Amino acid sequence: MIDEVLAQREAAAVMQTYRRQPVAFVRGEGASLFDADGRRYVDCMAGISMNNVGHCHPAVVTAIQQQAARLINVSNLYYTEPMVALAEWIRDHSLGGRVYFCNSGAEATEAALKLARKHGGPGKTEVVALVDGFHGRTYGALSLTGQPGKQEAFRPLVPGVHHVERDDLEGLEAAVGPATCAIFLEVVQGEVGVHPVPVEMIRLARELADRHGALLVIDEIQTGLARTGPLFAYQDVGVTPDVMCLAKSLGGGVPIGAVVATPRFDAVLQPGDHGSTFAASPLAAAAALASCAVLGDAALQQSVRVKGAALLAGLEGLVEDGLATEARGRGLMCAIDLPRARAAEAVEALLAEGFLVNNTSPRTVRMLPPLVIDAEDLDALVGALRRVLPGL
Template identity: 45%
Template sequence: MTGNAEWIKRGEQVFVGTYSRFPAAMVKGRGCRLWDADGREYLDFLAGIAVCSLGHCHPAVTEAVCRQAGELMHVSNLFHTRPQIELAELLTQNSFADRVFMANSGAEANEAAIKLARIHAGEGRFEIISLSGSFHGRTLATVAATGQPKFHQGFEPLPEGFIHAGFGDPAALEELISDKTCAILCEPLQGESGVRPLEPEYLQAIRNLCDKHNLLLIFDEVQTGLGRTGTLFAHEQLGVTPDIMTLAKALGNGLPIGAMLTTDDIAASLGVGTHASTFGGNPVAAAGAVAVLKTMLAPGFLDQVRERSAYFMERLEEVAARFPHLATGVRGRGLLLGLVLTEKGCDLGMDIVNQLFARGVLINFAGGRVLRFIPPLIVEAEDIDLLIDRLVEVLNGC
């Protein structure tokens, strides 16, 4: 049987080199565990970058996908399909939204939101303000919206109409609003820049600015949505409702699917032919997403996420207290948590990640400052304890 080394060698000969990959070819997953081509087992606290929130090969999702693949895989959006309609009904019944546009990814969902904001505002109002440290995707428009210059380098000139406001300063944000502004775009919690939560007061101030200046508020919940922070959508626990919301990642538990949600009034601005997606919400991905939502909406599921979050945060705070020369504390919500590192710890961040990988534990280093933990939402206390034990082993050697 071909092992890691052979698969890696073959892959390096054929792929464009846009990824820095771990030296493992994953071949099987179950729950919070992965196995590579050499048969090695890993405890997964990365979850496909916040995607496999029900764990790998969740039985309900697997059954729904296999059943649908045997019935109907694709017809395009020139036709109605049952799984897509069921999914849109679940999303609207459990959110502020009345209407849904289906896409294939978070970047595509954000593109749809950007186009909707511009066409709804009308001619001359096209600027969108986002926040420094934000991440909204890898297409040219969503890269331009992303408030991290490192993602812009080499792709200039970027599409115009995107402005970045300093993080946490509503007054500075308001100074950027002009008669060209149509929307403010933000994540309720910035994941990629280092697990930085936006406090409720800050989000409410942004909401107030949108209302004052007749702007749309867009929440990018690609990473924070679908139970990740302990409620179905992160904004629910923050007391602020957007006009548009984008989802992806956990929606399909591994299948490519995204969604842009909004109200009847705003959705009316996107008429027939103004936007489209050949594969968006295809029957197989939509069937999987229906199973995901039904599982997450079952009684007790989100309660358990919050319980696991409290326990995990407590254990991480113990680590921070034990290693003050390496960590300053813990931040995040739900099961999107970060161990904030000191200057010395930051220098060792990737080394810590790699040492954990060598011990069979998967996490990542976000924003050059934080060890990020995004396990499947079905994670058990025993899994958290094992992660903590391995992390302490590594930090003891730093």
């Protein structure tokens, strides 16, 4: 657990934008995290899907150590091999076109938005996104994020963004038109509690983007890199986007984000249009290459499907027994809704049992374990839920 002195120092020194759980970690290995007393916690959050390879994966650690000893960063004024190799890997495993690098998910959204706006030109400045979608918290990304509670204090936002409910086919058809430069969506909306966007909605978005000359941008920042089973969630839907955003587990825990597009958009962004001092440093790119080698493995992806199906079956058992009202999951991206608004208490009770999960709303508990987690740890998570939920 956490010592009170550290909590007080944090409160005095750090802007309070997070409600932290009362625990401080000093070491991690795979799906295990350890506090200063050596107590083990089963990580079922993976840093909000940032640690898909698990904590301190040996390949990532070695890559970071070796690269850090050689060269950490030189900015983007010069060529570095790891950055080029990472761009090639992303390009060849996804949309086939060039890659833009940044440092986070929100920055990836911003870059995709600028690419779409520049491609669209002056007559195509509007963007359509989904209610409950999440694309980050910088101004452009926040404007696309379809959650008024997160936007309210920061208005006016970037103009021209229209939000449509994730299952509103008619609304989508009405919202997209000749002035639309892009449609942004996630295949599964993670931040609101793992809600898959209906396949018909994603297919319609593809069709409307083609009809009106807009770009379909799929945000795979949370769903990507094998989280839902396939390397990218769009691959299970049968819809190929024009642009994809990546971040989170791309760097195996080290900050890095990327935007990749189909070759048609290779030349939209030109020197001076966009940039980042830090992006795709040799250090971050080396970590990302190691992380991608692990997550690109077909056997790992298959194991995510198998473990995810078992976890979802366990969660559905909770629904059958009246402990939860709904269970949702795609691969190892899962959530349950509780009968009452006790999700924060459930997170607290699970922490006491040694399991890390989070609540995305007063009634919803989300689970995003590292993809290398053992089936036994997932069984134990369901067992812990069975113990704590009846008392809430």
